[in-house]
Amino acid sequence: MLDPKLLRTQPETVAAQLARRGFHFDLERFTQLENRRKLLQTETEKLQAERNVRSKSIGQAKGRGEDIAPLKADIDQLGRDLDSKKSELDALQLEFEDFALRLPNIPHASVPEGKGEEDNLEVRRWGRVREISAPRDHADLGEALGLMDFAAATKLTGARFTVLRGQLARLHRALIQFMLDVHTREHGYEELYVPYIVNTASLRGTGQLPKFGEDLFSLKGDQGWSLIPTAEVPVTNLLRDEIQSAESLPRRWVAHTPCFRSEAGAAGRDTKGMIRQHQFEKVELVQAVTPEKSYEALEELTGHAESILKKLQLPYRVVALCTGDIGANAAKTYDLEVWLPSQGRYREISSCSNFEAFQARRMLARYRDSQSNKPELLHTLNGSGLAVGRTLVAILENYQESDGRITVPAALQPYLGGTSIIG
């Protein structure tokens, strides 16, 4: 959510900023809603003040043993006026809130201008791309080894699921352990285990609702529960309605969870293999920091995610998403893209974002400022460190041998009981 003060005082600026990302801010509708809200609110509060005064005087009159019947008659019409004004105001506020909750974040000044993916800015590249003659894709490799089974998953569930077997299932698990170990031991993150089912308040807090409900797998029942699309939701929402002490910051949390996405809009893309699944594992990094530290923290967090790719010796590049490609909730995002030999290009494996106070405002996630001793909104960040399924894909493709076997990256061998090659 955007700062309501900014929204009210500088709606034109907001409109211009949101236009950078191709979002049309309906200035006319906003102004109309806002003017009406202002009017209704002052009128309603005036009536409430009046009622409070009169009710108080009734109480006093009663205390003196006077007859209060005429006073009550006097207040009758006031009550009816108040009721109708109040319900009008309530309805308008709901409408206004829905409007505000659907507005995306304002991109940071450093975000490159652009319309879509093609305008993203490559920041740096790392690693040497191996020469592989006639590289096979991960699905071919995995199926040939008999360790990756899409047909079985289709039977069990449907399209976009995978069954892994034997050494590949173990490699997949090893990746999770490896990533958690690195982030907890080397980068100072606290490991968390969290629910994989969350309520609507949490989804609203991190910005999945009200706008992106169709991407979620929602559960039956009237609790409004959904499977998590990312650990970001349960982890970041730990901050909801809480006030952190200044000393406890920065908060750094890491959690491994499965992620469930219906990805309705993505049908037809990446239909083969493990790239785009309804269920995948992710190790997620989340930080909560003071506002002045958040861009520094974004660089650090991105570096933490990069360190996994470096340790695995996987070539990658860092891309600053442009205003047209950045997610709705983010103020700035770096994508990490790993080299996939079968596609001859880099593909997203991590997305690291600074949300500034956008999520914190929705969640009322605050810290007590040591100077003012007042609660202030936190800045929240998160990034994949990394998407496990896609990391597995990258290893298969980048470490494939000409006979179809897969070399295990040195950093992972201890996690596989010393195994150096799969197949």
Added chain:
RNA sequence: GGAGAGGUGGCAGAGUGGUUGAAUGUACCUGACUCGAAAUCAGGCGUACGUGUAAACGUACCGGGGGUUCGAAUCCCCCCCUCUCCGCCA
């Protein structure tokens, strides 16, 4: 799942339907005392929104939602959560 108890300010903990945003304690901040500290004393000390240049004033908030009433932390209904006991399980 069944039965009971309970959810009030950072924490603890009062609160007969009426001047209660809420006693009291504690924590915290400021001042006095002190060489300094402790102790003591005095004052301050929630959040959000609105009007206003400001001072200030107003409104809302006692788990959430609805209701009764001129007026609700207080009465009624529904829901959520916590605790205790029982049942069932991993």
